[in-house]
Amino acid sequence: MLINPLHAAEPVGPMAPSPYLPTSRRFVNPIYIRVEEIRETAYLNAADRSLVEWSFDAVRELSADPGPIDRDAAWAAKRTALEVVRAAPRSAARQAELEEFCAREGRGLDDFALWCAITEQQAEQRPGQPWPAELHDITSPAVARLRDELADRVDHYRWLQWVADEQLSDAQRTARDAGMSVGIMQDLAVGVHPEGADAWALRSVMAEGVSVGAPPDMYNQQGQDWSQPPWHPQALARAGYAPYRDLLRTVLRHAGAIRIDHIIGLFRLWWLPRGGAADQGTYVRYDHEALVGILCLEAQRAGAVVIGEDLGVVEPWVREYLEDRGVLGTSILWFEKGADGSPLAPERYRRLALTTVTTHDLPPTAGYLAGEHVDLRDRLGLLERDVETERRAARTERAEMVRTLSNRGLVGDSPSERELVEAMHRFIKQTPSVLLGVALADAVGERRAQNQPGTDQEYPNWRVPLADAGGNVVMLDELFDSARLRSLLAAMREH
Template identity: 70%
Template structure:
């Protein structure tokens, strides 16, 4: 990166204020140029953080508040500390007043009195009151967990949250001794004869068990299963959900809900009729989520109305208690979305504490219970899928995917206004592929809001996802360090980076993953600061290496140089399947869609050169002979990735069966059937779960992968 010899054009007080709130005033462009954020952008981003910087006088006042705010609280709102590392915590009381601080351990496991250090800090006058600071030492030997800090003085009691997190998330599942491999798929794209038009949680259970038993796979990575809109139109992208905590009930297998078996004849016939409605008229797609959900929703309402046994009802009540207010709020939003579908929500409905919403909670109580119930049966079916995968022989099991953010008008945006920023969206600055930048339309976490909430919304989201997971992939894990905030109405290029407390976010991720016994993979592709990957490795978070993206200068990087602590793959869901990529179909598709910024002949020539360079590498290593077939090339590419020391290797299910069509074409919306393509083989014949593991190409690729692993000894770290 070039050295910065430029002075910022922004006023010094504004720069100081931005620094206090983690707003970065400059960045390095993809072209190597040092760029400054405009004053207009800085003011707008600070406003989204609740800071008025609209005039020099307001900036001065905001700086004073930034200095005074910590002294207004007895204790910080949250303290996150690594196990084995002592830390100091300030306590603020009226100057001269005595104060004691203790730690109340999680789950009533006792308490510890903290020792006050002899560090002297001069008192400060805040809001006309002289405030003193006492400093206490949090000992290094506290157990992992979510504890309470309690400060007591003659003025009263102050409480805070203390989170003790692992210094490092250690590899489990025997990965330190033997590397693992698994399949990667978009669940909705792989259906069975019994599923209703798209792949569901019963199909996931079948695939997990079969992939473990018949293929020797260790994990099955799937797309995010986050919930989408509950109404008649569902956003296809699994990466733009209404919430990241709860599950899209379109993935439910209605027949696997125990009460379905005891339905009276008429109700049972209705369920069976809806199953026929949901099944597609043709095999080649596109997948019609709206039709599937419309039919499945009717059937689920029938099953929900059926009586449950005392034990089943008790289990439902226990689940609601476990998920608490978060589940209640999500279900309420779903009921409101149904109630107002096709109409503009009144302003009061956007406030979950308004009198209107309170009244609607009562009026829509039955629908709220229905949406809570949907999550309970989804939780049961997810548990079944993970259990089956492990029983089938997988060491890890289901690897869930966590999207970057949520829909700006979804359930999380409605229920979490205190922790999600308003007036901005998340995106990315310009790069060589998107020279206008990207706006993902998702509201970002507010760093200050998360701290005030003691990171509980983040923790609760992780706990729900990890409950039935052997691993979790964090899409754009770099967002736990900084995110590109774009003010409403501005272009994607007119944003600014906002920093997060990565020590807290990564630490809590490690804590919850360790408690769940899960592996964590961070998708760390794209623009990042060099130290970030080192930091993630030190914390035990796996990175991501994609063969087509790993270059040294203009040459492919030798896989032996890949990071050991990584998930290595040939491709990713944002690229075409390898067969299509090798055939240059991605160029033809972008040409047809008008996405090319250069003449198509130039792009085709570059793609052919890239392919030839890859074939030359394979040939030089003896992985292919002269004039290799498509299948031979795909298998050789996976053998090449297996030459890396990466502890996990992923195999795309699309690659395994010879699919050529992309699941997603970046830069398009309705121009291409993104996230709607059912899995098919090289001849575009539908591949179902029922015949998947007898597919000749899949069997051949599995043999190649297992043979390569059987003849290696690879250190995991």
């Protein structure tokens, strides 16, 4: 099961909705913790148990709200409940497990927890204001003083990471025990928030005054600025790549596979002057031998599969280099074209790849077939060509896809949207790719995009609750009874 990045976000609101703009890639966002599964929750006294239940009652109805997901409300409620559970007594054995976890994670965890504690303090004392200059330097006397003054809050944030780590371990073990050969596939974002914990604690190996992104392409014609500071190639090398190794070891600890977002970033990154236009950047190269070598070594140690998201502008030799090292690529049906621009025959797909019909940066397949990606980008002012030209191109692309499916006997005349979606999944089943993916949005008929690259506040990125073709919110427990999901899975299981 491939999941979005679980990386840490802000400890107090507002929480950045995108899991690809984390405050730390090494540590976990505690919003994913299930309070009821913490062992100490079972032993709360009646008064404390009531406090936990009241916290949930305040946001219970938000689960079925069709509007944008409100992470801040969810986290505020969960944060209150977690404070109650953390204050409960732990057995000597449990305390020893916590101390062992903290010792293993070492200074990296200490610094992350300190950043969380300082962020919390500053939000209370100076809401909406930037940190004082002396707090930007982790080695400053002011930070050293706060490390002592905020010791209890630092312990709290270390405890949260321990709880999250335990639950991740339980999830992966449950997946494997249930018969999954891989289990959970973690996702590693390409970078971090410029004002987050990693940028603060690892400042010595980060490049200052620049951010990374992507040059213009067909789907993002103005280029992209991800507002993330990159590793400084020479500084990272001087550090013996220790921060990079620590990151990989932590993320891989409870994963059967890892997807590396924009794996081309291990070879070169599109650097932009901070605040500059996204199409005015330049490529900066990295020591890919070191970065890919460390990635493969840590994955080997963890027994994990590595999938590289190698879409976009990619030098041809890079894919061959990764394939030689057993790193799987990424193939998206819409992007795989033959020399004449028509859909690539499935027999010509890569074997060492994770192949899917769509990706989270495109609308679900039903929306894409309807050309909604063009309408959305037009509304948001993201098109460089006129909208009618884009619509004609989208209609042509759809017609070519339908013709290809028809020629292979996968659809009949005038297929419905649902029949087309299932036929496209039968199409990728004919590829030799060792991994195939089905997007949950496609499985229930969702039409809205989860993410529109090139936007920030213009679109509710990562806040769109899963819904069916009629726009009705689909709850997790309802998935198992979804007729559309069962039908698509049956298509994927056909021999």
